[in-house]
Amino acid sequence: MVETGIPKLDEFLGGGIPKGKSLVYYSQPGVEGEIFGLQTVYGTLKKGGTCVFVVSSTMPEIIKDQIKEFGWDMNSYKDKLFFVDSYNPLIGAHSDEKYVVSNPDNIEYFNKTITDIIKKLPPSTIVFGSLSTIMDLCGEKETIEAVRNWNKLAMVYDHVLVYNFTAWPYSEQTLDLIKGSLFNSVITIGGIAERVIFGQYFGILKSDWAEVSRKSMLFRVLRPGGIRIFIPKILVTGPFDAGKSTFVHALSTRAISVDRLGTTIAMDHGHVDYKGFSADIFGTPGQERFDPIIKLLSGESMGVFLIVDSTNPSDFVRAKYMLDITKSYGLPYVIIANKQDLPGALKPEEIREQFHLPEDVPVVPVVAKDKKGVFEAFEVLIDRITGGV
């Protein structure tokens, strides 16, 4: 086994990547996916392994600088880490590296170098810094054919192959192959986006050696430090007496409220762990004089539950205003149609109409006091946050 060195990922993969297997980090453009390959280099070296890093989109020297920025001491591994330089030849510059792809816009030159390495080096981890750059230069079909061969050869020679891939809008066929049959394992790295990307996560799309349950983790990249898991904040807001505290408590494995006379005056706080996702939940007070707190909490949240009392349409104007405050931060949101058990409760569709909500905004029927629908709502919001990957 080779460790990816990425927190939680090795655990999800049953310890790491077995010898002879291939794995792709499949990143949405704009998220820091390429760090995953780099951190896997370090993960391998730390465990005494040998590593080859194929540099295609910048100079090997710059990669070495990046490694330093992460605080990873590579000096002790100097004779265990090799670079394949396919960048300097591209810009017509000289390369000092041991392995150089002299003609990086022809896949045959890559083939020759990589095959050579696979056959000559002891079982190693070979990491491609940017498969997409190779594909851009050499063509989609040609590159996929070459990758197929390298993966086969790696199996024979007991190497581990790891690829960083940025999912630019290539042909659907290419993207399907990369997400599908080309690799033994696919790790997706995505951005949480409403109008801009404001959070990053990774998840296992496939792995043919480990049982994959649906798991996504949010992460941040620290310099120094590398990839770190982090726990997102989710905001629960809504008018007075809509049932926010009840909802927070129903959803949370543990929760506290700051109350006076039975209504929340500061906030509710809870933590939820559900199907591999975890989140901190913050409930805001409903009264207008506490609106600044909503603003304060919105800025740091990943998503919003807006709780409405389905029997009380007169409060919808207020609810809409509260939603506007959080929406201005571009956050994904879900409407919780609470108190569905009470007579006269409006149906989710009726609430959608009254709110003039677009079709794609989920309105989830819930009875918070009986914990009915709360976890469904959580899943719906997580799907909105992670784009359903």
Added chain:
Amino acid sequence: MSDYTTGIKELDDVIGGIRKGSNIMLIGPPMSGKEIILNHIMYHGAANNENAIITVTTRESATHILEWFQANNLILPMSRIGIVDCVSKTLGGTAVENENIKIASSPVDLTGIGVKISQFLEEFFIKKNNQKIQLHINSLSTILMYSNIQTVFRFLHVFTGRIKAAGALGIYVIESGMHDEQAIATLKQLFDGLIEIKSEDDKNLIRIVGVSPKPTPWFEYEIEGNNLKISRGN
């Protein structure tokens, strides 16, 4: 009031501003002052309209750009400025990131450039709660020197989409006469309009196409120091 303006009064008066979510190509021959026009739009947006400006530079270093403003006594509100510097690293200089400058590893590293743009978008849009953002890429021509047209198209396809989604304004500089017509035509599909510059008989002319129902007239302009002077329309 319109969503964005260029700060070039004569042009803004004709087009009445640029709608949010627009992607505009700024195209003109070498040495026609495109940089200064872009700097002008940047200064006007940041200082007068409280826009946040993200500039991707593939031609000169971030410090060099900031020095230009200093030298011309234009005070940029730095809390609204973000520069993605794709030059400094490859020149082997000691490039350090700070609040205003992020360093991409090379003009080939479109993935890296994309990450830095996204980070600034998040920074301005979410953390600073400023939804009026301009993205300037100067220039596509340099990027096209290292990557083929399909690659650049895919990159722009993603980022023009992000500009639309964020309600921002994208301006992309390209040299005319450096690329074949086919390449320009391919890229044009991604844009809503053009800021077009041409030189004729030692005169520089500028107009905007595609933003208003009819192209604006050509305006003659002169650049004196930091000053962009429109002399007349024709």
